[in-house]
Amino acid sequence: MRLRQLSAWYAALGVLLALSFPLPGIASAESDNRDPTAPRRVISMNLCTDQLAMMIAAPGQLYSVSNLASDPSMSMMAKQARAYKPNHGLAEEVFLMRPDLILVGAMTTRTTVAMLERLGFPVVEFPFENSFSDMRANIKRMGDALHRPERARELLARFDADLAQLRKRPGPRRTAALFHANSYTSGVGTLANEVLKAAGLDNIAVQFGLSGTAKLPLEKLVMAAPDLVVTDTTWEGAPALAQQVFAHPALRALEATSAKAMSATNRWICATPHLIDLIRDLSAARAAVTTIHDRSATRQ
């Protein structure tokens, strides 16, 4: 009862505010959209839905993305994101933007989402992706939400074709370990594990029986001595203890026998078709491992 009264107040307040501050862009938002029922003023509040929306939305359809989308250390589309109005995930600012569709991720603050729903905004939520099939489902969902299913199908078709081609790359499978900041790794049931698999690499975290994101103690990594160690290059300009483990002499010594691949955090965060570039690079790193081993074989 009280809640309903409260939301009525909010609505009244909103009308007042909207009347007193006419917002820019209201008239031009619908320009290129042919489907009259399609959302015309879309706001995305999550780093990953930001990127999918930018890839799928029609010109002018997407109005605002989260401020993280323009952070190059997290986003793959930082440059494109600057064309949109940034939001900081606050219900208040999103309310004032008067969207007709709000895209949120599973990580978006629950209370914020609940409030926006109570205020009557259409909200579409995208679950967290732990596999390629989760990613496919989310891309389809985005296509439907934005009334652009054909664009979603197009992206998926290209991804599938590229992936099929990468899987045909020659060379034996190799073992690999993901070694992220604070000695974390990704095991069974993670997107990162699928990426490694697709690149022809066997994840040692899986051999250790780790699932999800889990600690991989440095000494276990050293003992396992995988063919390839994939570490994180992000934040080199801003040091923290989390990355000190990359400078550990034991890890350095491991490089004498294993190959090392570096990849930035932003490439692993979101399940988007950009993953294909990551798989391509890892696959190339796998090929490089082959040559190192050949060299040591010929030396013997």
Place this chain on the structure above:
Amino acid sequence: MTVPMPYPALIAILSALVILLFGVSLLTGPAAIGFTDSLVALVSGSSTDAVTLVMREIRLPRAILGVMVGASLGLTGAALQGYLRNPLAEPGLLGISASASLGAVLAIYTGLVIVLPLSLPVLALSAAIVAVLVVRLLAGGRSDAASLILAGVAVTSFAGAMTALALNLSPNPFAALEIVYWMLGSLADRSMSHVWLAGPFMLVGWGMIAILGRSLDALTLGEATAKSLGIRLDRVQALVVFGTAISVGAATSVSGAIGFVGLVVPHLMRPLVGSRPSRLLLTSALSGAALLLTADIAVRLIAPDSDLKLGVLTALVGAPFFLWLIIKTRRTLL
């Protein structure tokens, strides 16, 4: 009647305990390596062998730092208690550890350490020196328990807030989470480079405190009597301040702030040495090392996957002990 244990026997027992725990620490870790394998690898393995790598580059520095950091905390706790004639004095409670953390945080997160590795211990111990001087200043000439503890609380919260600020200002998202490390301490994944960086400073600090035995004994009877016994109080103050700041500063710069060791250890040892401040020094250093090694073995056994912080364990033992001490010394506090 107090019947303290014969001093040489006590030293021998404590030394044996430290050596035993050092060995156990070397044998504890997530990678299952056999007893003989690990010892052989430690002594005569080849440098590229994985077991040797684990033993020499991961477990050995961790065990060495366990001994050195624990000894520093125990020794400085005994020295501070003797000098301030106060059973509640301890590097953690007086804000020395928190300030050293702040110094280390400034060195690491500004990237200064990458250019100049020595800046890590140096900045940490400089901040620790400032902390000791500020606590002395705030508490005034008198070193009664209440004003010391209040001064320590003030310095600790200020240093903690500045540490949090420095970590929050870092663009690295991991930095903000590392406040836990700096407040509670850990020896996980330390390397020999940390030993070489902080070890010599700790040794220098120990040296400064080791020669204070007579002076601390004389201070049992107060400053006026100590002075009349030929003790130069300015020299004693300089040695305690710098010795404590240098060893705790260097220790904290590679392990984070670990509380309560310096408080608990001298109290456990005091009845065993007949309360003599000079005899408390070596015994507290040894039992500090034993306590920290035990805590570090325990965090690896209790929660091998979750990087439990050392300070959590020392606080579990130390905080109730601290409360008990407050109740015991309440008369002097009020």
Place this chain on the structure above:
Amino acid sequence: MSRLSLDNVTVTLGDRKVLDRVSLNMEGGEFVGLLGPNGAGKSTLLRTITQEIPYEGRITLDGKPLADLGAEGRARSLAYLPQIRDIAWPVSVTEIVALGRLPHCRPFAKMTMADGAIVADAMERMDITALAHRRATELSGGEMARVLMARVLAQETPIIIADEPAAGLDPAHQIALVETFAAIAKSGRTVIASLHELPLAARWCQRIILISQGKIVADGPASKVVTTENLSCVYGVEAMLMEDAQGLIVAPIRLTPRTS
């Protein structure tokens, strides 16, 4: 024999002169009683000699300024019992008394047999041998005072400075204390003790210095200093004085009636 001299010693606290141009000479072999009411400057005078507080003027030992002697040198010439009796840790009584040997031992060196004998003798003199293994913090006030005095004796210095050593002692131990002091003085050493116990001072001290408001009012043998006029003037008490073969007997009997 050591000769201690104070020459025009002045101590100023804020704008108050706590000691005002005090000059004194003490040859060896004297038990000197320092008398005066509360706040007269007795403790201040003793603490200038121990170099604990800053002062103007000169204090010399055998002609050499005490300030130039260095902490260790002073500790071998001068033992000091402060008024505040303060023991921080529950150390055994023997170990407290043994601290007196500190200035005579090299750093890290152990006490010798001779040191041990001196400690035992000091404990015997102060009648605390039976307390040897007790914790010093668990003693009664009088016992603690004797333990701390024994520590001073063990330091075996030519000069002993004691601030109210008799306070808190029972009559027997008070007499034992001043007899010890008299014996020490007989062996050629100097004892300077501030005392509130007029009967003790008058009967056992060879020399009494009476101070009031930072100035020496009288200085000399008890018979010259402890007079009814002096006591009335300085302390504001009327006293009965008698003399027997051993010395003076003083008994304060009432406050001097105020004359307005």
